[in-house]
Amino acid sequence: MSRIGKRPIELPAGVKIAQEAGVVKVSGPNGQLSEALPPGIELSLENSTVVIKRLVDNRMGRSAHGLARTLVNNMVTGVSKGFEKGLEISGVGYRAELNNNVLKMVLGFSAPLEYKVPEGIAIKIEKLVNIVVSGIDKQLVGKVASEIREMRKPEPYKGKGIKYVGEQVRRKVGKSVGS
Template identity: 50%
Template sequence: MSRIGKRPITLPAKVTVELQSLQLTVKGPKGTLARQLPEKVALQQADNVLTVVRQDESRTARERHGLVRTLVANMVDGVSKGFERRLDIQGVGYRAQAQGNKLILNVGYSKPVEMLMPEGIQVVVENNTQVIVSGIDKELVGNMAAKIRAVRPPEPYKGKGIRYQGEFVRRKAGKTGKK
């Protein structure tokens, strides 16, 4: 039995869950999320507790049990608290700027890199070098943060680039001159 799949999901106040056939909709103070659930897994609601139940003991049901529980728990957390990823920009002259739903990165290329944020994602820039990506969909927030990091990933010699906050970049020694 899946250890993750067995754990119940407690619904915070002001969060409602609707399930119509396999379409799950979660509404909360921050917004609404919807997702199509896979077959062979069902949701049961009792008071303010959701549990994920397998319909049989087939391989696909066992595979999806923990996955569905995690996806639903992330939806509940997203509409109640939201998610955020923080990125740090390191390098001389490297900086970021937010204009509406657009992020402009100056990270050593000949022209600035402009990135358009999808709907539901907010970007805030602090001190020109800290980018905060936030939203209610954990998958979208993580995906957008990864795309921003991919513009200029941190390099191991000088440590310049865009990295997640708290990410450790292993440094390498450079070339040594001839003696």
């Protein structure tokens, strides 16, 4: 039995969950999310807890059990608390600003880079060099943060670029001047 899949999910106050035709819909104070469940998986609602059960006990059913529980748990957390991911810009003259849902970044290229913020994502910029990506969908928040980081990954010699908050950039020693 999947150790992750058999743990029940506690529903916070104000969060409602429904399943119809293999699709789970979770609504809460921050919004609504829906996700298709893998085949052979079903939900059972007991009081204010959700238990994920698998109908078939084959290899695919066992692997999908933990996945389904994690997806539903992320949806419940998203509609109740939300998710956020922080990015830091480091480099001389590197900065970011937000205008009409377009993130404009100066990252040492000849022209500023622009990133259209998708629907369901909120971006805050603090001190021109800290970007906070937030939303209710954990996968979308991670994807947007990854796409922004991809525009200028931190380089190993000086550490210039965009990195996640708390990320350790592995530094390399440069060329040694001849002796």
